[in-house]
Amino acid sequence: MKFGSVPLDAAEGAILAHSVTLPKGRLRKGVTLDRAALDRLQAAGISEVTVARLGDADVHEDAAAEMLARALVPDPGGALLRVAPASTGRVNIYATQNGVAEIDADRINAVNAVHPMVTVATVPKWQRMAARGMVATVKIIAYGAPADALEVACAAGRDALALRPVTRKRALLIQTSVGARDDGSKGQRAMATRFDRMGVALGPKTVVPHDVDALRAALVGAVGTVDIVCVLTGSATSDLYDVAPEALRAAGGTVVHYGMPVDPGNLLFWGHLGTVPVLGLPGCARSPALNGADWVLERMLCNVAVTPADIMAMGVGGLLKEPPSRPAPREQA
Numbered sequence: 001m002k003f004g005s006v007p008l009d010a011a012e013g014a015i016l017a018h019s020v021t022l023p024k025g026r027l028r029k030g031v032t033l034d035r036a037a038l039d040r041l042q043a044a045g046i047s048e049v050t051v052a053r054l055g056d057a058d059v060h061e062d063a064a065a066e067m068l069a070r071a072l073v074p075d076p077g078g079a080l081l082r083v084a085p086a087s088t089g090r091v092n093i094y095a096t097q098n099g100v101a102e103i104d105a106d107r108i109n110a111v112n113a114v115h116p117m118v119t120v121a122t123v124p125k126w127q128r129m130a131a132r133g134m135v136a137t138v139k140i141i142a143y144g145a146p147a148d149a150l151e152v153a154c155a156a157g158r159d160a161l162a163l164r165p166v167t168r169k170r171a172l173l174i175q176t177s178v179g180a181r182d183d184g185s186k187g188q189r190a191m192a193t194r195f196d197r198m199g200v201a202l203g204p205k206t207v208v209p210h211d212v213d214a215l216r217a218a219l220v221g222a223v224g225t226v227d228i229v230c231v232l233t234g235s236a237t238s239d240l241y242d243v244a245p246e247a248l249r250a251a252g253g254t255v256v257h258y259g260m261p262v263d264p265g266n267l268l269f270w271g272h273l274g275t276v277p278v279l280g281l282p283g284c285a286r287s288p289a290l291n292g293a294d295w296v297l298e299r300m301l302c303n304v305a306v307t308p309a310d311i312m313a314m315g316v317g318g319l320l321k322e323p324p325s326r327p328a329p330r331e332q333a
Contacts, residue, residue, distance in 0.1 A: 001144050002053045008038050014051035015143045020044075030061075030088055030143065058144035061089030068111070068118065069093060069138045071154035072161045080163035081135060089140035095129040098199045099165040100302045102126070103136075107160035114156060115149035117142045122161070128298045129163060130197065136161055164302040168227035168277075171195050171301075172203040174218045176210035176243070178234035183207065187232045187286045194294065198301050210234045215247035219273055228300060229273070232281045236267050244280045245269055253278060257308040261315030263330070264322060265292020270306070287323040 003017065011033050019029045022044045027037055033051065041049065054060060059067070069083050069091040076083050080099065084092045095101070103125040111120050122136040129135060173191045175184040184207040195202045203226060208214040210233060222229050237244050240258045248255055253273035260268050264284035271278050277300045284291045295314060299306050322329055 001055055001058050001142060003051070005048050005050045007048045008042055008046070011049055011051050012038060014053045017050040017052050017143070020046065020049065052143040054144040057147050059147050059150055061140040061143050061145070062086035064118070064140045064145040064150050065089050065091040065138045067150060068120070068140075068154055068157065072111075072120065072136070072138070072157045072159070074159060079161065080165055081161060089143070091138040092134055093136040093138070093161060095131055095133045095135055095163045097131045097163070097165055098197075099129055099163045100126045100298055100304060101129050101135050102162040102164050102304075104160040107157050110156035111153045111160070114153040115146060117145050118149060118153045120157065120160075126295070126299055126304065128198070128294075135163065164304055166198050166200060166301050167303045168301045169200055170203070170226040171200050171228050171230065172206060172222050172226045173230045173232060174215065174222070175205075175207045176215055176231075176233045176235075177207050178210045182234055190286050190288045191230060191232070191281075193288050194297065198298065200301060210243060212243055212247045212250055215244060216250040219247060219251040219253065219278065223273060223276060227276065229276060229278045230281050230285075230297070231278065232283075232285055236283050237269060237280055238267065240269070245271070248273065248278055248280075257311055260292045260296075260311045260318075262292025262295070262318035262320065264289075264320060264326065265294075265318075268293050268296065268311075270296060270300075284323065284326065287325055289323040290320055292318060292320070 014033055016027055016029050016031050016033055020027045022040055066086040073079050073081050073083055080096050082094045082096050101123050103122050105125055108120055108122055117140060119139050120136060175187050184205050188205045192202050208218045231244050233244050245255045248271050251273055253271055255269060255271040258269040265282050267282040269280035279297055281293050285293050296306055
């Protein structure tokens with residue numbers, strides 16, 4: 001690509017590199033200068049302009065962006081994504097329903113390493129997405145990209161993007177009470193908000209005494225009626241053998257993991273009862289503010305496998321904002 005200032009009589013067919021304000025209106029950068037545009041410039045007393053002229057081995061920014069986007073998402077319908085039309089060297093890619101973003105980071109990094117003019121930016125891997133939310137944007141920084149670099153980038157990024165949709169549509173929140181301190185309304189409201197934004201139906205408020213037998217019975221009763229169970233205890237789960245994990249075992253379930261390096265959200269556990277995931281929530285889940293359990297819950301709702309190693313890798317970026325209502329703020333702990 002050739003770039004520089006040229007006289008008007010040498011600018012026809014080139015791409016205007018910088019916007020030009022005219023007595024009547026404006027010529028925006030990126031337009032191809034035809035005879036009419038040049039006449040307007042000449043009438044305004046402008047004798048030269050800065051332009052970009054693509055070479056034989058270059059691909060126009062819009063065509064390049066569209067080619068790369070189609071490589072990243074070769075089957076938009078199957079990936080549950082929408083690839084928008086190209087404009088000014090940019091193509092935006094959107095979710096078509098609720099879910100989490102499935103990003104192949106290695107492929108995206110490989111694309112961005114090919115040529116500085118060829119770029120892709122995405123949301124973080126497994127970020128919660130609402131329908132019509134932007135998952136990624138492809139941007140050709142200059143007015144064109146070298147065809148050979150574009151070919152390499154398309155090959156490197158093929159099938160790098162998709163949406164994992166919500167598949168667990170029915171949830172139950174079981175809360176335990178210690179005395180009469182909490183009737184469960186606050187936790188029910190906060191969790192209802194979380195489930196609603198994912199398009200998941202939350203069952204009726206269910207509160208049982210804070211003991212192993214009562215919680216075990218509630219867990220057994222939930223089997224076959226819902227796709228996921230969350231447990232929010234009136235007293236924090238402070239050990240792998242505390243009331244809630246023990247109740248899950250007593251119900252015939254399995255505890256897979258306890259604890260996570262995300263704050264707020266440390267006191268999380270998860271397991272399963274048959275095929276139903278059971279997520280033990282930290283007390284901060286009573287607040288609608290983001291906490292570590294959100295990251296695990298959103299993946300589970302979309303049937304994304306979550307392992308102990310996945311959870312323990314959440315520490316970088318896991319220092320989250322504290323809700324104002326936190327009983328023991330970090331600075332005072």
